Amino acid sequence: MIATRPFATAPVFAVAGTLAVLLTALSGRYGYHRDELYFLVAGQKLDWGYVDQPPLTPLLARVSTTLFGETPMGLRVVSTVATAITVVVVALIAREFGSGRGGQVVAALCAAVSGFLLGVGHLVSTATYDLLAWMLIFLFAVKLLRTGDGRWWLALGLTAGIALQNKYLVVLPVGALLVALLIVGPRTVLRSWWLAAGVAVAGLVALPNVLWQFQHDWPQLTVAGGISSDDGTENRIMFVPLQLLQLSPFLIPVWVVGFRRLWRMPWARSVALAYPLLCVVVLAVGGKPYYALPLLLVLVAAGAAPTAEWLNRHRVLGAGALTLAAVSSAVFTLPVLPASAVDFVLPVNQEQGEQIGWPSLASAVADQWERIPAEQRSSATIFTGNYGEAGALRRYGPELGLPPAYSGHMSFADWERPADSQTGPVLLVEIERSPALEGHFRNCVPVGTIDNIVDNEEDGAALVRCDSPAEPWSTLWPKLRRYY
Template sequence: MPTFATAPAFAVAGVVAVVLTALSGRYGYHRDELYFLAAGQNLDWGYVDQPPLTPLLARISTFLFGDTPMGLRVVSTLASAITVVVVALIAREFGGSRAGQMAAAVCAAVSGFVLGVGHLVSTATYDLLAWMLIVLFAVKLLRTGEGRWWLALGLTAGIALQNKYLVVLPVGALLAAVLIVGPRPVLRSWWLPAGVAVAGFVALPNVLWQFQHGWPQLTVAGGISSDDGIENRITFVPLQLLQLSPFLLPVWVAGFRQLWRTPWARSVALAYPLLCVVVLAVGGKSYYALPLLLPIVAAGATPAADWLDGHRRAGVGALVLTAVTSAVFALPMLPASAVGFVLPINKEQGEQLGWPSLASAVADQWNRIPAEERSSAAIFSINYGEAGALRRYGPALGLPPAYSGHMSFADWGQPADIQTGPVLLVEIERTLTLERYFRNCSEVGTIDSIVANDEDGAALVRCDAPADEWSTLWPKLRRYY
């Protein structure tokens, strides 16, 4: 085994951490982050749409570093920096030279996907780190045949299952690839069931929570597939290229060839296309398969480093171009008014803007409700982003807690039946599906966001009263997607 390039790998990871920290407070909270903040205040072993790990880490990060976008994102930044180091370790397992390991770390550091998920707190942030650790342990298992690596795989997979169930995809793809191209002896070890047992034990609390609540995560997943499946399939290949970075395509190709020529590593190369087939079949999002490209890039890093020896000017230019384009599309580099330029590639940029303005607009309409009616009035938002923003910014504006039937917000409280007064609705667009549950609704305002995000043009609707008691309406107002 080559010596690990400790100093270069950690230096690259350090640069990533510095860049992410410097930009972490530039825009504002993402809609998902507002949801995680609320979930972190309602800790449980599970939620309708996710396991508990990301909300727990969000609460820890804000407790330690402050209730600000920058404070929230510290743990996410550290996870992304560690991911860069793990990619370098994977390159070493493939026989990568010191220069190759550094090249692998740099390729990970300048990829749009790593920067994008590192900037925000999301389940994908910690999922990426877990996937890289799983691949690292899987490669060690395949290279050495030492069955005890199944325990490390099982422990990592179990922790990852407490973050997101998608981890079953890379594990399943790797197992299928080993069955097809080998080395199959690693599957005949008693350490395999031991690793499965460890994974099951660690994931058990959330599995029990899902069982006790009727497996709501399956309902959520089905809704995502039915709503976005066609679009996800059409954009799958282009986004694989764009989100990683098209400039890394030569490294990716070189890595695939390198792995395919190495019998014990061939299954790592095959796992990626197998995973792509599964994601396309179920209509999943493009980033569901994207992490397995990073180990392939790691395998191609040493050939890329060798090529750079004779083409340094071209190589440095390509890396700079990759870093700049990835940063522009993945990080808050542009003025807020210019973010529309990057939304076709990365719509998450726009979801970090406009939330304080939304809360102010709602507060303006709330204050127009006669003071004597406000004690019996309620605010209801159509989605968790709006509800999270109103929970975060509303108290400073004198707003009461906002309610929503979306995802786990439906479990975190509902208006009391004695609240029979006016209802202020926050809708993406007016819809009779929602307004039929209220009386005499009329539009009183709109949300004007600085960019064309989901909330731009959202309607503020005031209704005279709920059509029935809130306890009767609440099951009908629940939405899983």
């Protein structure tokens, strides 16, 4: 068994705590992300599954807003805590690779200034909790490989099972690691009944959501197929550039050194190989580039010890590099720029723009709603093209006098639909006008557009008023369903 150094508790927790304070201070600066607006509604309609995801993130959104208030800051408290814990786990992984106090602190610092961690840590997203789960899985995997103690399969399996209640993506790194073990070893860890026990634990924990997906004809596979067919080519083209940019260009030397270091350690070689194997799979299926990014943080942890030695010899240069990494990552992932300047960062991080403009959208819809004759409003309907618009109107609409908005997008299609008695005007909210959608309604005319200060998806969205649905909502509703 390879011995580990004492854990650098105080400085690592200081780094994690400082990050938590920063995220908290900035958490209310712009507004809700479109996915967060969806999670707010999903959290009020708790279930064992949803069309596009398992239940954990909506559940945590419900917990956070219940405890801390239904504001962007209140919603993001649990996410901030999870991100701070992730920094600590990265330092623990570095410790497993033999890092002493300096290497562990460097690992924590590199994680804290990485663009990917800051980006998912600022928001509530499935990727936020997925990142923590991946780091825990690889912490337990490295412990398993370092000690040869098969009981770590149980911890790994439990974490994977919980992660499956958040996002099915976790099967990719676990699968990549298992294949890497078969290729480069040590294969002895695969010949343990603890592996079967770990798989059983993971399956048992994930079972409720798997049963929900089975009972609903596996809608998440439909969603995944749509993402791949719509964005697959672009994802493949941008895969390498975004791998380099979204973590931080300044961290490239750290994870490259980490990869080389692990490759020279026979017991840890499979951890190094897991990353390129995962990249091949993500490229093959046309997945989003960030699907493979968490494993780069594992490689960063492996490269922390030699990086710490280098920093001791080049303190000024090293401090400058970490500062530049922190500043550039913050500019591209945190709400530090004025909202009017956010277009600058959208080519690298589109999620920044998705936090701006939702109250304005709700106000524009309310203005058009007021133009519907008062006697017709009781039978009128607001229908949106996507869950972000529907979520925004559910969040901001009541204070503007709006009725509940409906959508056929994702799980909104399952939660509620208009009553057949709603035969009056229909106010449509569309990212761009769609003859296919408007064909389901009578006499549709444009009545306005959404004017955001940033070039996000909703900027220029059309508001269209139709006289009535072309058929009863119960008949029409299945035709309006969208999975992507």
